[in-house]
Amino acid sequence: MKLIPVKEHQAPAFLEGLNPEQTEAVITTNGPVLIIAGAGSGKTRVLTYRIAYLLSKGINPYSILALTFTNKAAGEMKNRIASMVGESIARKVWAGTFHSVFARILRIEAESLGFTNSFSIYDTDDSLSVIRAIMNSLGISIQQFTPQSIRSRISNAKNQMIGWQQYEADAQEIYEKQTALVYKEYDKRLKINNAMDFDDILLNMIKVLQLNPNIKAIYQKKFSFIMVDEYQDTNRAQYLAIQLLAGGHKNICVVGDDAQSIYRWRGADIRNILEFKKDYPDAVTVRLEQNYRSTKTILAAADSVISHNKKQLSKALWTDNPQGDLITVISNRDDRDESDSIMRIIKEEVDLHFTSEKDFAILYRTNAQSLTLEDSLRRAGIAYTIIGGTSFYKRKEIKDTLAYLRLLCNPKDSESLARVINEPPRGIGPTSVKRLQAYAQSMSIDLFAAFEQANIAPDIPKKAIKSALDFTDMVKEFRSKMNDLPADELATLFIEATGLLQSLKDDNSDESLDRWNNIQRLLSHITEMKEKDEAMTLEDYLQYIALISDIDETEFGNNRISLMTLHAAKGLEFPIVFIAGMEKGLFPLGKAEFDQDEEEEERRLFYVGITRAEKKLYLSFAEKRYRFGELVFSEPSKFINEINPDLLEWKAGGLKIPAQQYASTSLKNTNQYRPAHSTFTKNTSPKPFFDDLASSSSDSYSQIEPDAPIMIKSGMNVKHNQFGIGKVQMVSGEGEKKQAVVVFDSVGKKQLLLKYAKLEIV
DNA sequence: TGGCCGAACCTGGTG
DNA sequence: GGTTCGGCCA
Numbered sequence: 001m002k003l004i005p006v007k008e009h010q011a012p013a014f015l016e017g018l019n020p021e022q023t024e025a026v027i028t029t030n031g032p033v034l035i036i037a038g039a040g041s042g043k044t045r046v047l048t049y050r051i052a053y054l055l056s057k058g059i060n061p062y063s064i065l066a067l068t069f070t071n072k073a074a075g076e077m078k079n080r081i082a083s084m085v086g087e088s089i090a091r092k093v094w095a096g097t098f099h100s101v102f103a104r105i106l107r108i109e110a111e112s113l114g115f116t117n118s119f120s121i122y123d124t125d126d127s128l129s130v131i132r133a134i135m136n137s138l139g140i141s142i143q144q145f146t147p148q149s150i151r152s153r154i155s156n157a158k159n160q161m162i163g164w165q166q167y168e169a170d171a172q173e174i175y176e177k178q179t180a181l182v183y184k185e186y187d188k189r190l191k192i193n194n195a196m197d198f199d200d201i202l203l204n205m206i207k208v209l210q211l212n213p214n215i216k217a218i219y220q221k222k223f224s225f226i227m228v229d230e231y232q233d234t235n236r237a238q239y240l241a242i243q244l245l246a247g248g249h250k251n252i253c254v255v256g257d258d259a260q261s262i263y264r265w266r267g268a269d270i271r272n273i274l275e276f277k278k279d280y281p282d283a284v285t286v287r288l289e290q291n292y293r294s295t296k297t298i299l300a301a302a303d304s305v306i307s308h309n310k311k312q313l314s315k316a317l318w319t320d321n322p323q324g325d326l327i328t329v330i331s332n333r334d335d336r337d338e339s340d341s342i343m344r345i346i347k348e349e350v351d352l353h354f355t356s357e358k359d360f361a362i363l364y365r366t367n368a369q370s371l372t373l374e375d376s377l378r379r380a381g382i383a384y385t386i387i388g389g390t391s392f393y394k395r396k397e398i399k400d401t402l403a404y405l406r407l408l409c410n411p412k413d414s415e416s417l418a419r420v421i422n423e424p425p426r427g428i429g430p431t432s433v434k435r436l437q438a439y440a441q442s443m444s445i446d447l448f449a450a451f452e453q454a455n456i457a458p459d460i461p462k463k464a465i466k467s468a469l470d471f472t473d474m475v476k477e478f479r480s481k482m483n484d485l486p487a488d489e490l491a492t493l494f495i496e497a498t499g500l501l502q503s504l505k506d507d508n509s510d511e512s513l514d515r516w517n518n519i520q521r522l523l524s525h526i527t528e529m530k531e532k533d534e535a536m537t538l539e540d541y542l543q544y545i546a547l548i549s550d551i552d553e554t555e556f557g558n559n560r561i562s563l564m565t566l567h568a569a570k571g572l573e574f575p576i577v578f579i580a581g582m583e584k585g586l587f588p589l590g591k592a593e594f595d596q597d598e599e600e601e602e603r604r605l606f607y608v609g610i611t612r613a614e615k616k617l618y619l620s621f622a623e624k625r626y627r628f629g630e631l632v633f634s635e636p637s638k639f640i641n642e643i644n645p646d647l648l649e650w651k652a653g654g655l656k657i658p659a660q661q662y663a664s665t666s667l668k669n670t671n672q673y674r675p676a677h678s679t680f681t682k683n684t685s686p687k688p689f690f691d692d693l694a695s696s697s698s699d700s701y702s703q704i705e706p707d708a709p710i711m712i713k714s715g716m717n718v719k720h721n722q723f724g725i726g727k728v729q730m731v732s733g734e735g736e737k738k739q740a741v742v743v744f745d746s747v748g749k750k751q752l753l754l755k756y757a758k759l760e761i762v
Numbered sequence: 763t764g765g766c767c768g769a770a771c772c773t774g775g776t777g
Numbered sequence: 778g779g780t781t782c783g784g785c786c787a
Contacts, residue, residue, distance in 0.1 A: 070776070099777045123777085132782095142782090146771090198777050233776095266776065368773050371778080396780095422764090429763045461763085547777060567775045589774060605775090628772065629778040 012056050014049065014084065018042075025253075025286040026050045029057075029225065032246075032280035033253040034273075038317040039302065039611035040293030040573065043255055044073075047227055048080040050253065051093060054225055055085050061092035065223040065245070068097055069230045069263075071548050072387060073571040077229075094223065098238055099198060100547045102205040106196070107543070109208045109215060118409045118539050120195040120416065121546035125394070127151060127186075127197045130415055134185045145178050153179045154186060158199035159235045159267030161206075163187075192446065194412040202237040209244040220248035230570070231256035231276070235267035243279070250280065259306055259315065262567060262605045264597070291317050293573050293614050295324025297647050301617070302610040304644045309600045329640060330620040332653040334631075335369070335581075338622045339376035341653025342578050345618065346382060346561065349576065357383060360561040361574040363609050365587040368627070369580060370563055377561070387564035387572075393545070397504070397515040401522055402545065404498055405491055407448070408478055409539050414440070414447035424503035426471060432464040448472065474498075487538040488527040495523065566609045577613035579606075582621040583634040606639050620653065 015023055022042055025035050026049045037043035051064055068074040074096045082090035094101055103121065110117045122130070131154075132147045153176075157167050164187050168180040190196065196204060209216040226246050228234065231254035234242070246252035256273045264270070277283055291299055299319050306312060330345075332338040342362060349355040362373055370386055377384045392398060400423045403416035410416075418437070421428055439457040440450035454460050454468035478494045485493070495501060504516040529544070530536050562574065566587075581587055588602035610617060621636045640648075 097777060121777095143770095148772095201777080263776075265774075366773060366775080368778090425764075427763085431763065464763095565775060591774080626778075 012053065014052065018046075018049065019290060021286055021288050021290075022046050022049075024284075025288065026053050028284050028286070029054055029253075030251055032250050032276070032283035034276045034280075034283050034285045035253065035255040035288065036285065036315075037255050037257055037288040038291060038315055039257065039260065039608070040291040040299075040319075041288035041317070042290075042292050043229075043257075043288065044076060044080065044571070046288065047229060047255060048077055048084065050227065051077075051081055051095075052084045055089060055093075059225065061089050062094070063222060063224045064093045064095075064227075065101065065225070066093065066095040066227045067101060067229065067242070068095070068571075069233055070568065070571065071097055071100070072568070073229060074100070076571070097547065098241070099201050100544075102201050102241070103543055103547060105219070106201065106204055106208065107539070109212075112208055112212055112215065113204055114191070115194055115196070115204075116410070116412075118194070120193065120406045120410045120413045121201070121543060122190070122195050122197045122415070123393075123546060124151070124198070125399070126195075126415060127190075129419075130189055131182060131186060134182050134189065138181055138185065140178050140182065145175060149175075150179050150182050154183045155197075155199050156267060157183065158203055159237055161203070161236050161240065189415075192412065193414050194410050195415065199237070202235075202241060206237060206241050206244065209241070216244060216247075219245055224249055224251060226252045228252070228254045229256075230260075232258050232261040232270060232273045233263040233268040234272045235263075236269055237267075239269065239272045252280070257315075259309075259312060259604055260570065260608050262570065262601060262608060264601050289316050289318060291319040291321070291611075293321075294319065294611060295321050295615060297324045297326060298610060298613050298617055301327055301643045301647050302607050304647075305603060305610065305639060305642050306607045308642050309603050311597075311600060325616050326649040327617045327619065327643065327647055329582075329648055329650050330618060330653045331636070331650065332620060332622045333624070335372045335622045335625040336376070337653055338580060338620050338625075339373045340380075341620060342373070342580065342618070343376045343380040343382060344653075345578075347380060355576070357559045357561045359575040360578070361569065361572070361576070361612065362561065362563045362578045362580055363566050363569050363612065364563075364580045365566060365589065365605075366581075367565060372626070373563060373580065377563075383560040385560045385562055387562050387568050392518070395515070395518055397500075397519055398522055400500060401495055401519050402542065404495060404500070405538060406542055408475060408482070408490075408494055409542060411448050411479070412446045417447050417451070420498070420500075421471070424499050426467045428464045428467050428471075432460055432468075435459055436468070448475070482538070486530060487536055487541055488523070488530045490538060491526050491541075492523050495519065566605050569612050570608050573612055573614055575614045576616045576618075577609070578618045578620060579609045580620050581625070582619045582637040582640055583625070584637055585632075585634055586625070586627075587637055588639065603639065603642075 015026060018026065022045070025033065025046045029050070035043070035046065037046070047066065051066060054064055055061060066074075066077060068077065078090060078093075078095050081093060081095070084090075096104075106113075106115075106119070107117050110119055128147055128151055131151050132142065135142055135145070135147060135150070157163075162170075164180065164183040167176075167183055171177045171180045190200065209219065223245055226242065228242055233256075242252065242254075254273070254276060258270060258273060261268060261270055261273075277285070294302075296319060299317060299321075303317065330338070330341050332341055346357070346360055349360075350357060364370065364373070374384070374386070393402075400420055403413075403419045406413050407416040407420065414437075418433060421433060436450045436454065436457055437447060439453075440447045443450070443453075445453075450457060451468045452472045454465045460468070474497055478490065478497065482490060501516060501519060504512040504519070526538075526541055529541055533540075562572075564572075566579070579587075585593075587606070588599055592599040592602045619640060621640070622634070624631050624633045626632070
């Protein structure tokens with residue numbers, strides 16, 4: 001690979017705004033480069049300038065590969081490149097998530113692995129239902145081994161590049177042995193369905209490169225400059241794929257920050273960044289330590305938090321930015337109160353200081369927290385967008401519609417066929433479907449082909465045969481039109497023809513109407529995408545949708561406040577940030593109490609959250625909160641106390657509801673605590689204080705009386721009605737949240753909430 | 763065979 | 778709180 005000669009030895013004018021380290025990171029384009037980039041140190045800027053710099057040297061945009069973790073980060077990068085070099089060049093750069101870029105390549109190379117180029121991509125839910133079906137057919141108890149845990153075991157294995165053969169060979173305990181059985185069958189079924197799950201996209205990319213030296217050579221030559229963002233979060237498979245692609249020229253630039261490593265649970269291997277120097281001994285290391293994003297206060301808070309982690313590389317982040325406001329901690333009675341407090345602050349800011357809605361972000365630990373927040377936002381009349389929330393795509397009607405479209409593109413996708421065959425009901429019941437599945441298996445054909453042969457398959461009722469044949473004829477008719485009709489028209493006509501829309505219309509309930517509307521939204525989204533990109537096929541659209549989690553991308557930043565999980569917030573920044581649910585057991589999550597590594601990861605996640613804020617940071621917690629539809633009492637998170645108290649100010653949320661007596665909580669700074677609004681009522685009753693509240697929230701909180709804790713101690717032998725006999729290893733938590741770690745003879749180690757587990761002492 | 767109802771699970775996060 | 782799954786009945 002020969003570089004196009006540099007025309008002049010002077011740097012382009014756009015480099016002038018960079019500091020010396022950033023400049024070095026931008027112009028060191030040949031050979032391996034490791035950029036250690038602290039939070040807010042202009043990492044995205046460096047990456048985009050680097051690409052712009054390469055382009056300014058005459059490098060072909062198609063030969064630049066930039067890999068990110070989230071769609072959001074990829075989109076951000078593309079936008080910035082576009083604003084520097086123009087849309088037409090920017091879109092030629094291969095910038096995207098690992099999954100989207102690799103899926104794009106696999107579409108081209110699928111045949112070398114025995115897939116067709118219209119393979120389906122299964123999301124977590126799809127793969128879960130395949131696993132469920134497999135467990136049922138293998139007679140593995142769904143009660144004893146939850147499909148979720150089997151799925152995550154398989155996924156973890158894949159992320160560490162362990163195939164079913166090896167997994168089977170290594171399986172020791174019963175859980176692993178059962179997983180091995182499912183894993184083997186799962187692999188087989190996906191292959192038959194011409195489908196890949198998210199993990200397969202990485203693994204198959206590696207397979208293609210490893211098995212076909214000529215294909216490897218093509219892509220090594222094609223991508224002559226490779227950049228990887230968030231390198232600290234790559235797993236073994238991603239690491240290997242990068243190494244294969246960069247193997248020839250070694251023009252590889254990785255950017256990362258060990259303090260922001262938050263995907264250990266998903267197989268991220270911190271060694272990848274720590275040992276980069278070992279993999280590429282001549283690598284140049286650049287450290288970006290000046291923070292341009294946050295105030296001194298916010299940076300100091302982040303620093304005092306992360307210093308509680310034992311395992312970390314030393315880093316000296318500093319900033320020239322002003323000191324800024326104190327960090328405000330808001331205490332609230334409950335989750336609803338918390339949401340309302342946040343809304344009130346946002347409204348005040350918007351009304352009094354003319355702040356724009358797009359300047360706010362609300363971050364939380366778990367997706368479930370968004371519900372209460374959304375409710376408050378709607379009542380307050382504030383426009384919002386949930387980033388990365390999958391709610392739209394998780395809707396049944398959307399999944400059904402997409403399954404129909406997948407079936408249209410990928411005839412072998414038996415999973416999708418089974419999903420939609422009775423949506424709307426067609427008189428082909430589960431029994432008939434099972435028989436056809438058995439028939440398909442015995443004849444080694446896919447389910448769609450079995451449907452086509454329903455008349456010769458055994459024991460299928462006449463009515464079902466007719467329905468099956470009508471259905472396959474209808475699908476085939478549309479398949480024959482695939483090349484003649486534009487993607488959006490094809491999709492609309494096909495979905496009409498399936499009767500899905502009509503059945504919702506006929507039902508005529510509010511809910512059905514809502515569903516009907518959602519399907520229309522999806523269909524018009526296809527049209528929208530088609531208008532943007534004339535060449536888009538239905539397969540392209542399905543792939544895009546499978547790998548993206550947010551349909552309303554255009555609404556992002558369009559004068560709406562943003563809601564997202566802390567994980568999804570990585571790489572983003574906002575002037576004003578709220579971190580909600582700062583409670584023990586929620587953030588850090590309960591599991592971290594037992595596990596030092598887990599706690600450190602949660603702390604890094606908090607670090608990520610804090611450093612998203614530019615000007616002002618709010619932390620809020622609730623004394624009680626609905627979780628699993630039940631009210632749970634909680635204490636403030638220990639993380640709050642890890643921030644230097646000089647950086648904090650305390651406020652009480654809650655407007656209508658009188659504040660409770662806080663002295664009983666474990667908070668140290670009660671003297672600094674000021675109720676934000678006049679009525680501060682002392683209340684020593686352990687029961688919440690409800691007076692003459694008009695607020696509708698009150699009745700839902702009326703009966704709260706935690707059960708007496710069960711006297712379970714470590715060392716005891718106990719019996720669980722599902723898992724059988726086990727030994728208590730550890731007990732922790734109080735009252736409702738009291739939990740135990742029990743090692744069961746049958747399924748190994750389990751963490752149980754005593755309130756639910758109903759353990760018997762034996 | 764298909765529809766309805768109650769029980770059981772859930773919620774740790776990303777693509 | 779919502780969703781999914783299995784059992785029971787028409």
